[in-house]
Amino acid sequence: MIDNIEQAEKMRILSEARKRIVDLQKEKSRIEQNLLRPPPMVPYALIEHYGECGKKVCRCHHGQLHGPYWYLSQHRDGKTRNIYVPKEKVEKIQVLADRYKQYEGKLTQLRAIQKEIMDLLKEIEKSAYVPPSKMNLKRPAERKWKRKNKQGKP
Numbered sequence: 001m002i003d004n005i006e007q008a009e010k011m012r013i014l015s016e017a018r019k020r021i022v023d024l025q026k027e028k029s030r031i032e033q034n035l036l037r038p039p040p041m042v043p044y045a046l047i048e049h050y051g052e053c054g055k056k057v058c059r060c061h062h063g064q065l066h067g068p069y070w071y072l073s074q075h076r077d078g079k080t081r082n083i084y085v086p087k088e089k090v091e092k093i094q095v096l097a098d099r100y101k102q103y104e105g106k107l108t109q110l111r112a113i114q115k116e117i118m119d120l121l122k123e124i125e126k127s128a129y130v131p132p133s134k135m136n137l138k139r140p141a142e143r144k145w146k147r148k149n150k151q152g153k154p
Contacts, residue, residue, distance in 0.1 A: 017120045017124055020120055027113060028114065028117075034106065038103055039099055042096040044073055044074045045097060046071075047072075047082075048068045048069075048070060049068065050068055051067060051069065069084070070087065071083060072085055072093065072097070
């Protein structure tokens with residue numbers, strides 16, 4: 001009776017894992033379809049910068065910094081690259097930078113979904129595992145002969 005209950009519970013868990021995988025695959029496919037034709041975007045972050053000038057008597061040395069100045073910023077290979085953006089182009093470039101951020105977010109979602117699918121498949125794999133102790137295997141008999149090496153000598 002206990003074995004039947006355990007087996008039924010095991011089957012229920014497996015069924016839920018399979019259903020979850022199917023749902024995740026649908027979600028993954030939907031995200032991938034959206035990513036196939038991305039809108040125009042820039043692979044940079046738009047940052048706002050305030051700074052001090054070199055004049056010693058300027059207001060910026062008393063708390064009123066100059067700015068804002070806008071830059072596209074990208075960090076690659078241990079280096080940061082900044083590109084100045086004129087004020088009149090900030091709104092348009094902000095849209096392009098936001099699209100890139102959304103695109104990267106979707107890629108992160110895909111990686112998380114794929115990881116969850118792999119974890120569920122590992123669970124299913126474990127449930128199918130049959131230990132050698134359950135296979136009624138016998139230990140190998142003691143060998144009565146010696147193995148020969150490649151030259152044919154024992």
